[in-house]
Amino acid sequence: MTRKSEETAAGNMSEKIVLIDGHSILNRAFYGIPDLTNGEGLHTNAVYGFLNIMFKILDEEKAQYLAVAFDLKAPTFRHKMFEAYKGTRKPMPEELHQQVPVMKEMLTAMKVPLLMKEGYEADDLLGTVAKRAEAEGLDVSIVSGDRDLLQLATDKTKIRIPKTKRTGTEIEDYNAVEVKEKYLVTPKEFIDVKALMGDASDNIPGIPGVGEKTATKIIAEYGSIENAYGHLEEIKPNKARESLREHYDMAQLSKTLAAIDTDSPVEFSLEEARLGDLYTEEAFELCKRLEFKNLLARFNCDGPKNSVSGHFKKITDTAAADEIFESALNADILGFQLLIWQKQIQGLAVCYGEEDIYYLPVQGAMTAEYLTGRLEQAAGSAKMSGTINLKEELSFIRIPDRKRVVDEAIAAYLINPLKDTYTYDDLAKEYLQMIVPSRMELLAKGGYDPEREETAACAGYMAYVAFACAIPVQDRLKELDMFKLFTDIEMPLVYTLYDMEKAGIMVNAEELKAYGDKLTGRIGELEESIWAQAGEKFNINSPKQLGVILFEKLKLPGGKKTKSGFSTAADVLDKLADEYPIVSLILEYRQLTKLKSTYADGLAVYITENGRIHSSFNQTITATGRISSTEPNLQNIPVRMELGREIRKVFIPSPGFIFVDADYSQIELRVLAHISGDKTLIDAYRQAQDIHRITASQVFHIPFDEVTPLQRRNAKAVNFGIVYGISSFGLSQDLSITKKEAAEYINKYFETYPRIKQFLDETVENAKKEGYVTTLFGRRRPVPELSSSNFMQRSFGERVAMNAPIQGTAADIIKIAMIRVNERMKNEGLLSRLILQVHDELLVEAAAEEAEHVKEILREEMQGAADLAVRLEIDMHTGANWYEAK
DNA sequence: TAGGTCACG
DNA sequence: ACGTACGTGACCTAG
Numbered sequence: 001m002t003r004k005s006e007e008t009a010a011g012n013m014s015e016k017i018v019l020i021d022g023h024s025i026l027n028r029a030f031y032g033i034p035d036l037t038n039g040e041g042l043h044t045n046a047v048y049g050f051l052n053i054m055f056k057i058l059d060e061e062k063a064q065y066l067a068v069a070f071d072l073k074a075p076t077f078r079h080k081m082f083e084a085y086k087g088t089r090k091p092m093p094e095e096l097h098q099q100v101p102v103m104k105e106m107l108t109a110m111k112v113p114l115l116m117k118e119g120y121e122a123d124d125l126l127g128t129v130a131k132r133a134e135a136e137g138l139d140v141s142i143v144s145g146d147r148d149l150l151q152l153a154t155d156k157t158k159i160r161i162p163k164t165k166r167t168g169t170e171i172e173d174y175n176a177v178e179v180k181e182k183y184l185v186t187p188k189e190f191i192d193v194k195a196l197m198g199d200a201s202d203n204i205p206g207i208p209g210v211g212e213k214t215a216t217k218i219i220a221e222y223g224s225i226e227n228a229y230g231h232l233e234e235i236k237p238n239k240a241r242e243s244l245r246e247h248y249d250m251a252q253l254s255k256t257l258a259a260i261d262t263d264s265p266v267e268f269s270l271e272e273a274r275l276g277d278l279y280t281e282e283a284f285e286l287c288k289r290l291e292f293k294n295l296l297a298r299f300n301c302d303g304p305k306n307s308v309s310g311h312f313k314k315i316t317d318t319a320a321a322d323e324i325f326e327s328a329l330n331a332d333i334l335g336f337q338l339l340i341w342q343k344q345i346q347g348l349a350v351c352y353g354e355e356d357i358y359y360l361p362v363q364g365a366m367t368a369e370y371l372t373g374r375l376e377q378a379a380g381s382a383k384m385s386g387t388i389n390l391k392e393e394l395s396f397i398r399i400p401d402r403k404r405v406v407d408e409a410i411a412a413y414l415i416n417p418l419k420d421t422y423t424y425d426d427l428a429k430e431y432l433q434m435i436v437p438s439r440m441e442l443l444a445k446g447g448y449d450p451e452r453e454e455t456a457a458c459a460g461y462m463a464y465v466a467f468a469c470a471i472p473v474q475d476r477l478k479e480l481d482m483f484k485l486f487t488d489i490e491m492p493l494v495y496t497l498y499d500m501e502k503a504g505i506m507v508n509a510e511e512l513k514a515y516g517d518k519l520t521g522r523i524g525e526l527e528e529s530i531w532a533q534a535g536e537k538f539n540i541n542s543p544k545q546l547g548v549i550l551f552e553k554l555k556l557p558g559g560k561k562t563k564s565g566f567s568t569a570a571d572v573l574d575k576l577a578d579e580y581p582i583v584s585l586i587l588e589y590r591q592l593t594k595l596k597s598t599y600a601d602g603l604a605v606y607i608t609e610n611g612r613i614h615s616s617f618n619q620t621i622t623a624t625g626r627i628s629s630t631e632p633n634l635q636n637i638p639v640r641m642e643l644g645r646e647i648r649k650v651f652i653p654s655p656g657f658i659f660v661d662a663d664y665s666q667i668e669l670r671v672l673a674h675i676s677g678d679k680t681l682i683d684a685y686r687q688a689q690d691i692h693r694i695t696a697s698q699v700f701h702i703p704f705d706e707v708t709p710l711q712r713r714n715a716k717a718v719n720f721g722i723v724y725g726i727s728s729f730g731l732s733q734d735l736s737i738t739k740k741e742a743a744e745y746i747n748k749y750f751e752t753y754p755r756i757k758q759f760l761d762e763t764v765e766n767a768k769k770e771g772y773v774t775t776l777f778g779r780r781r782p783v784p785e786l787s788s789s790n791f792m793q794r795s796f797g798e799r800v801a802m803n804a805p806i807q808g809t810a811a812d813i814i815k816i817a818m819i820r821v822n823e824r825m826k827n828e829g830l831l832s833r834l835i836l837q838v839h840d841e842l843l844v845e846a847a848a849e850e851a852e853h854v855k856e857i858l859r860e861e862m863q864g865a866a867d868l869a870v871r872l873e874i875d876m877h878t879g880a881n882w883y884e885a886k
Numbered sequence: 887t888a889g890g891t892c893a894c895g
Numbered sequence: 896a897c898g899t900a901c902g903t904g905a906c907c908t909a910g
Contacts (some may be wrong), residue, residue: 021888301896366889417909454904493893539907539908540910541906541907541908542907542908543889543890543891543893543907543908544890544908544909545908562889562890564889564890564909567890568890568891569891569892570889570891570892588893591892593895593906593907594891594892594905594906595893597905597906597907598892598893598904598905598906599893602905602906621903621904622902622903623902624901624902624903626895626902628902628903628904629903629904630904630905631904631905632904632905633893633894633903633904633905634902635893635894635895635903636892636893636894636895636903636905637893637894638893638894638895639893639894639895640893644893667893668901720898720900720901723901724899724900724901724902725899725900725901726900727898727899727900729898729899730899730900730901731900733899733900735898790897791896791897791898792897792898792899795897795898795899796899797892799899799900799901800901802901803900803901803902804901804902806901807895807901810895811902838894838895839894839895839902839903840895841895
């Protein structure tokens with residue numbers, strides 16, 4: 001909508017100008033809003049926050065004029081006056097610095113004048129323009145996060161200080177009266193207060209021994225530094241008196257530095273600042289590029305008419321549908337999307353040209369069977385088809401020629417695995433530079449309703465995006481050298497994961513129930529004992545309440561750790577468990593309630609009528625290329641503790657089948673040996689099966705047979721640490737040793753395996769240069785944290801850069817194995833099925849008579865999945881349940 | 887909805 | 896000096 005500058009109804013009401021302190025508000029926004037980046041990796045949170053604050057103010061002010069002031073780099077008149085007045089300010093973080101030109105570009109696009117003048121600070125420009133505007137009879141609002149601006153407050157000039165709170169942005173307003181109320185001095189006197197007390201961040205020296213309180217008291221009484229000096233002998237705290245006597249010159253200099261120059265020679269014409277339509281084409285484009293979706297709503301409807309929606313057509317009779325499918329058969333590119341709602345096909349969306357976009361709801365003669373039948377034909381005949389979330393659609397269609405169909409969500413995931421969604425609107429934004437309404441926005445209320453216009457629009461966008469993105473995503477994959485990874489691993493894996501989900505795993509519901517009941521009894525006992533020892537009833541599951549009981553009431557040692565109070569995490573409690581019986585009880589309680597709620601009760605609700613659990617295996621979640629499992633997560637079923645491990649007994653094969661479970665032995669360390677090419681480690685793997693022991697032997701220079709259990713344990717921890725992106729602190733925590741000792745271990749380790757150190761260093765260095773790391777199979781992980789100015793973030797980036805190629809390569813390898821194992825069992829006519837993957841482990845439900853055959857397949861395909869410098873060893877077990885097969 | 891905790895590799 | 900091991904998902908509490 002065009003925002004007209006509204007003429008005020010009453011003639012005696014004055015016009016208003018809003019003046020914004022650019023850097024100050026940008027700063028506020030930067031620190032107040034979590035980091036955001038757009039698809040190009042540009043940080044955008046400060047610009048976004050600035051615009052939100054600006055719009056909020058404009059919405060409530062109804063002003064007629066607007067301008068934004070920025071500092072320039074050049075030295076100001078203050079530098080000339082006072083040498084120390086120079087760049088001791090904190091440097092701006094790079095993430096914020098990047099955003100300054102973007103902010104200026106945005107304001108320019110909105111035709112908002114920028115006030116900048118070499119040799120003057122934004123404060124001076126704001127003060128000058130405010131004074132001039134006031135002289136012309138305008139009301140003035142100055143928006144800044146900086147309290148120094150309070151000296152500009154008058155009856156007509158209001159200083160507005162936004163505060164970002166949890167509940168949103170709140171703004172504190174100060175006219176002259178409010179300044180006096182809050183600070184006990186007038187705005188003009190505020191300068192003198194600041195001059196006396198000084199301001200380190202602004203390089204105002206002030207005078208020694210005078211802080212805010214004394215300064216305020218003196219100025220409140222005498223009105224100015226000069227007048228106070230005139231009454232020097234009356235001044236109260238002796239220290240302040242003598243300081244003022246001695247440093248009067250400094251005080252006066254401070255005052256000049258602190259005073260905003262309201263007569264700076266800034267070129268400013270009120271007419272240029274008149275608020276016109278902020279919502280220009282240029283601003284729209286920039287908002288789009290920055291991905292400010294919420295702000296786009298402020299622009300005229302959904303922006304420049306996107307011609308796409310003009311070509312959406314809803315088809316309701318089979319005659320018309322037949323024609324469409326005929327054309328689709330010959331399409332170069334077919335975009336399709338099955339519309340699935342509550343596990344039922346509600347319709348189909350297809351697109352095979354810029355103007356051929358169709359929504360075909362299931363209705364009458366146009367049955368689900370008709371639609372899927374015709375779609376299968378089309379997908380088998382069109383040169384290529386694109387869709388989003390193919391695995392979900394496979395429940396309803398068979399793909400005749402897998403090579404012709406691509407899942408664009410998976411392509412987009414490979415291109416950038418750090419996003420959390422790959423919906424059609426994400427893809428449109430990323431690959432078509434198009435902002436389209438999301439499914440959530442369109443179908444928010446009411447869900448799927450074939451009659452609604454929004455449903456048809458959603459279908460249209462889905463089909464169009466699937467069509468239009470097919471080429472761009474594949475081109476991008478080729479540019480990034482991931483096309484082979486896509487076609488040879490990720491796309492085939494879609495079908496493998498679908499098969500696994502469909503197969504599911506059988507669960508003995510009665511036994512699961514019994515397991516839960518057993519826990520309940522013990523939980524009750526523990527609860528009573530804990531309450532008895534605490535002397536009161538409380539919710540043991542509440543870390544907050546528990547913290548208070550343990551560390552305040554019972555006064556156990558172990559101070560604060562978390563933001564919201566005491567840490568009661570297991571590693572903290574472990575240290576107290578020996579000495580305080582209540583702590584052991586709590587630890588046991590925690591363990592048992594976890595088993596009960598997450599596993600016993602948690603799993604039970606997922607058992608379907610066929611007695612099986614069908615988890616979802618997600619292919620576009622992790623940053624490293626692993627798959628994830630949800631609803632329920634079957635990749636974190638207990639195994640480390642015996643009691644928890646028991647739960648695996650409820651996972652059983654169908655009658656006549658057994659489980660065959662195979663897991664890679666130290667796959668990540670083997671991957672590291674390979675990609676680093678470290679001779680010593682490779683040889684170690686060639687000669688011994690106990691790698692941690694041989695590591696200890698090599699690192700500590702002791703004969704293999706004399707390695708103590710402790711030495712082996714330490715070596716094992718270092719091996720793990722290396723894979724995680726080692727740090728002496730992390731290792732010291734893990735082994736409960738000092739940082740120094742940990743650092744020594746690491747040094748020795750690197751001396752023993754120099755190529756590993758070289759590899760890790762080079763990987764980090766290269767990641768800093770390129771912005772990403774890759775696996776052996778070309779999978780990328782961007783590491784934006786490496787360019788952060790924040791030490792902690794950057795260190796995190798370094799560890800990620802070291803870990804991702806290792807974890808990711810292992811993920812690639814097991815994916816290859818899964819595809820081949822699954823295919824072989826199907827092609828060789830077996831009844832056995834792959835049913836689970838747990839990162840380095842595959843679980844097969846094998847027909848009893850096929851067990852040996854299955855073992856052979858698992859061994860061949862898992863070991864043969866990659867040809868590394870070291871052998872890929874596996875451990876394999878069979879059993880009548882998952883407990884036994886492990 | 888976020889934070890704390892804990893299950894897995 | 897900063898304050899951590901890497902990658903996940905589910906449940907619970909509390910605002």
